[in-house]
Amino acid sequence: MTDHYTTLGLSSAATLADIKKSFRQKASYWHPDKNAAPHAAARFRAVQQAYEVLSDHDRRQAYDDNRRRNLLDSPLETAQDIWQNYFNSLL
Numbered sequence: 001m002t003d004h005y006t007t008l009g010l011s012s013a014a015t016l017a018d019i020k021k022s023f024r025q026k027a028s029y030w031h032p033d034k035n036a037a038p039h040a041a042a043r044f045r046a047v048q049q050a051y052e053v054l055s056d057h058d059r060r061q062a063y064d065d066n067r068r069r070n071l072l073d074s075p076l077e078t079a080q081d082i083w084q085n086y087f088n089s090l091l
Helices: 004-008 016-030 040-055 057-073 075-090
Strands: none
Touching: 004 016, 004 040, 004 075, 016 040, 040 057
16 A cells, blocks of 8 residues: 555645645656656656545545554554655655
8 A cells, every 4th residue: 555645755634735735846856857767757656646645635535544444454564565655755
């Protein structure tokens, strides 16, 4: 499971304004026309997907509910995924 909050570098308490600001910054940085890194296009798509989910109230609510359920059902696996996504976003 991809952690959209980590993709945008936000906490789960982020406001819509925070989400938009982070999306603009990350999308500008990872845009394939501006970033020659081999994984820039994939990162750009991940940022777009995260914004699509988190900027829509209903989709965000469903995502948050699923995220909490997964954390409770399989905390070790979920924690590993979150940390892996976090470290991948730093590289």
